[in-house]
Amino acid sequence: xxxxxxxxxxxxxxxxYLADEQQSIIExxxxxxxxxxxxxxxxxxxxxxxxxxxxPELTFDTLMxxxxxxxxxxxxxxxxKNGVGSTVSLSIAASLLLSVIVGLLFIGEKPNAxxxxxxxxxxxxxxxxxxxxxxLVFNSPKALNNVTFTVILPDDTELAGHPGEKQVIWTAQxxxxxxxxxxxxxxxxxxxNELIITKINYADNSKVFxxxxxxxxxxxxx
Amino acid sequence: xxxxxGNKNKNNKFSNLILPYLGQIKRLAFxxxxxxxxxEDLIQEFLIKIYPHKASLDLSNKSRSWITKVIYNTYIDLWxxxxxxxxxxxxxxxxxxxxxxxxxxxxxxxTTLNPQTLISLSQSQRxxxxxxxxxxxxxxxxxxxxxxxxxxxxELTEIINxxxxxxxxxxxxxxxxxxxxxxxxxxxxxxxxxxxxxxxNRGIEGQYYEM
Numbered sequence: 001x002x003x004x005x006x007x008x009x010x011x012x013x014x015x016x017y018l019a020d021e022q023q024s025i026i027e028x029x030x031x032x033x034x035x036x037x038x039x040x041x042x043x044x045x046x047x048x049x050x051x052x053x054x055x056p057e058l059t060f061d062t063l064m065x066x067x068x069x070x071x072x073x074x075x076x077x078x079x080x081k082n083g084v085g086s087t088v089s090l091s092i093a094a095s096l097l098l099s100v101i102v103g104l105l106f107i108g109e110k111p112n113a114x115x116x117x118x119x120x121x122x123x124x125x126x127x128x129x130x131x132x133x134x135x136l137v138f139n140s141p142k143a144l145n146n147v148t149f150t151v152i153l154p155d156d157t158e159l160a161g162h163p164g165e166k167q168v169i170w171t172a173q174x175x176x177x178x179x180x181x182x183x184x185x186x187x188x189x190x191x192x193n194e195l196i197i198t199k200i201n202y203a204d205n206s207k208v209f210x211x212x213x214x215x216x217x218x219x220x221x222x
Numbered sequence: 223x224x225x226x227x228g229n230k231n232k233n234n235k236f237s238n239l240i241l242p243y244l245g246q247i248k249r250l251a252f253x254x255x256x257x258x259x260x261x262e263d264l265i266q267e268f269l270i271k272i273y274p275h276k277a278s279l280d281l282s283n284k285s286r287s288w289i290t291k292v293i294y295n296t297y298i299d300l301w302x303x304x305x306x307x308x309x310x311x312x313x314x315x316x317x318x319x320x321x322x323x324x325x326x327x328x329x330x331x332x333t334t335l336n337p338q339t340l341i342s343l344s345q346s347q348r349x350x351x352x353x354x355x356x357x358x359x360x361x362x363x364x365x366x367x368x369x370x371x372x373x374x375x376x377e378l379t380e381i382i383n384x385x386x387x388x389x390x391x392x393x394x395x396x397x398x399x400x401x402x403x404x405x406x407x408x409x410x411x412x413x414x415x416x417x418x419x420x421x422x423n424r425g426i427e428g429q430y431y432e433m
Contacts, residue, residue, distance in 0.1 A: 011394045046401055050369040053347055055249045062265055066237040069273050
């Protein structure tokens with residue numbers, strides 16, 4: 001058998017989709033052909049590595065949210081619904097929907113949503129450190145490429161996914177109009193007046209924002 | 223006559239009904255979006271969407287694939303909405319070295335890889351997750367559903383609502399692209415190759431070959 005022919009079936013072979021007879025035809029070719037053997041090996045390895053990828057835990061309390069969906073739906077469909085009950089739960093629903101998106105923080109314009117804290121699921125979140133998402137909202141007059149973000153963190157504070165790094169730098173694109181930068185901050189620092197400094201550089205221009213760890217708001221300093 | 227909507231019976235509570243599917247829901251939402259933030263948004267949309275159909279959740283395999291299908295469709299809806307929205311999130315960053323391969327479809331996906339995404343993975347797993355997001359959305363979704371989540375191609379034709387041949391060629395092409403990305407990256411980083419090799423060796427000895 002020619003390799004070209006065998007290669008047509010390599011993925012099906014790896015996945016076990018071939019009929020027994022075809023599977024053994026390919027198998028006997030692979031035993032003789034070093035090149036095809038190494039191809040098969042490579043794809044099996046890749047598939048195995050993918051199948052072993054773990055899923056990070058979400059702190060989102062899905063069940064609590066499901067309860068809220070239930071409450072809203074019951075109010076909505078209840079024959080006894082009256083203005084007060086349904087309005088309250090609908091507004092809770094609205095703020096719940098938005099709260100995951102909006103952590104704290106406002107620059108430029110205030111988001112309409114009222115931030116609501118989700119209590120992390122105890123099973124998942126056992127560390128004492130506090131995790132907060134700080135959302136930095138800012139306007140850009142036009143779309144910009146290669147904008148550099150630099151985040152400088154106080155002691156005992158880090159960005160999720162960047163353990164031990166005092167300074168995290170990356171580049172991104174900005175769209176025209178409102179942009180939101182989300183900083184997932186984990187901090188065990190008790191001094192709530194400590195500042196997270198975020199610099200945004202584009203060509204020769206830069207803006208610096210300070211965010212207090214207990215921030216209800218942040219300010220632009222340059 | 224009084225009609226009771228919203229049954230208070232504990233066993234019929236929505237949260238109890240979805241409890242058996244919780245792991246599946248969270249895992250899929252994360253796999254599709256690539257980060258916890260968007261996964262949470264996706265779960266919310268999904269729960270609101272399935273609430274009216276909660277009575278049909280019966281722990282069968284049919285329910286499981288239906289849930290997967292609804293999550294997938296919800297993801298695609300959200301993705302389209304986000305793509306068309308002027309309020310695109312800018313929290314994210316692309317892996318700049320590979321920006322030459324990022325097309326319009328990809329660019330969005332790439333931007334969803336924010337810092338919290340990659341927490342709790344080993345270095346080689348982080349890399350693999352990042353590489354997956356360098357693929358086009360079509361390739362990535364089929365690889366994710368098939369190679370990571372373990373759905374078969376015939377199951378995926380239902381879930382993704384796409385013909386078998388198309389899915390197959392996306393899967394094969396995607397795997398080859400992913401492999402090329404890994405090879406290229408290994409050239410630049412010999413340490414990574416060693417780590418990848420470790421994963422590989424374990425696989426060879428494992429039960430994977432007994433298909």
